[in-house]
Amino acid sequence: MKKIINQALIGxxxxLSYLPFPVLFALSDLMYLVLFHVVGYRKKVVYTNLRNAFPEKTEQEIDAIAxxxxxxxxxIGLEGIKLHSISEKELDKRITLYGLEKTEAYFRQQKSIILLGMHYNNWEWSASLQRLSSHQLLMVYNPVRNNLEMERFILGMRERFGAISVPVHKSARTAIQFDKTERPGCIWLGADQTPAPxxxxxxxxxxxxxxFFxxxxxxxxxxxxxxxxxxxxxxxxSRYEVHFIELFPEPAKANPDDIxxxxxxxMEKIIQETPEYWLWSHRRWKHQRPEGIKLIERLPKQQE
Structure with a gap:
């Protein structure tokens, strides 16, 4: 029965993905009314996260951000579903890419690269960037628990333009393997996720x-x-710019913590500038630092 229900939901x-954007926007407006005013989806988590992240803001400012x-x-929930059917022509109208010339220069040198992303704005559409990049895009993900049908649907959307989905426990091994292949890889990590305490x-x-992982x-x-x-x-x-910003051309020469x-x-500066676009419904601060684990100091301002 569970499998039948999942298949019906995926269908x-x-x-839904074939609906035009104006209809999706109308549905999104309706979803907002239901999630925020009726269901109150994770409101306690969202408001607690915002208050702790911005203690200097008034309650009115926190409410406006929420x-x-x-x-x-x-x-972005409906945009993610749209990835199932959106055309390349439509994507070209809605995504502008900056910094690809830097990554392509490394490809010509037969060098793989590491891409540190975050759950900010629409990260799902980044799977479509494979069609513009010479590197093999390797998208690291956490497997969906107890729902193989839904995982296949999600991975199918992410891989339809040629990207490869990599389970998080295989990310290091895969990055090293692609460093030795004819086609260098670009491993994409959502590095703002919550690890074990x-x-x-x-x-x-x-x-x-x-x-942090x-x-x-x-x-x-x-x-x-x-x-x-x-x-x-x-x-x-549903209109975005995607920027590839080089942080460390030779990370082996850097202090590992500095990476x-x-x-x-x-990431913090980006979120502070426009906080409403980060994933505040995630229980990012559910763990307490265990005794014996030292808190790593942030970089001094002049080194940022």
Whole structure:
């Protein structure tokens, strides 16, 4: 019965993806009313995260950010489903790419690269960038628990333009393997996700003690693959700029901690500028730093 229900839901989502954008925008507006005013989807999590991240803001300012966030959340939810059927022509109208010439220069040198992304604006459409990049795009993901049908649907959308989905536990091995193939790889990591509390990398982020996966710095140090920031800027509803910003051309020569610290600094500044576009409904600060794990200091201002 569960499988039948999942298949019916996936069929509905596929049909939904063929609706034109004006209809999707209308549905998104309706979803906002339901999620925010009726259901109150994760409102406690969202408001708590915002208050802790911005203690200097008034309650009215926090409420304004939260309302904008919920509207944006509904938009990107439907945009993600649209990835199932959207055409390349439509994507070209809605995504402008900057910095690809830098990554292509590394491809010509037969060098793989590391792309550190975040759950900010529409990260799902980045799977379509494979058609513009010579590198093999390797998108790291957390497997969907107990729902194989839904996982196949999501991975099918992400891989329809040629990207390869890589389970998080295989990310380091895959990055190293593609460093030795004829076609260099570009491993995309959503590095703002929450690891287990016993991770060694804890620092301050948005005014709170926060753990980060140390995998990106380990991969960068071992492979010396150039590290880029993947930044998506919103121009309007379903219209974005995607920026590839080089952070470390030779990460093996850097202090390993500085790789993540630089990424965190850049990400924090972006979120502080337009906070409504980050994923505030995620329980990012659900862990407390264990005793015995040292808090890593942020980079001094002059080194940012």
């Amino acid at each position: 509905f989502l596929k049909a 309302r904008k966030f919920y509207r944006h959340l509904c938009d 016993n991770t060694r990398f804890w620092t301050t982020f948005l005014n709170q003690e926060t753990p 140390s995998g990106p710095e380990k991969i960068a140090e071992k492979t010396n693959q150039p590290v880029f920031l993947h930044y998506v800027r919103k121009l309007g509803r 993540l610290l630089t990424y965190i600094d850049r």
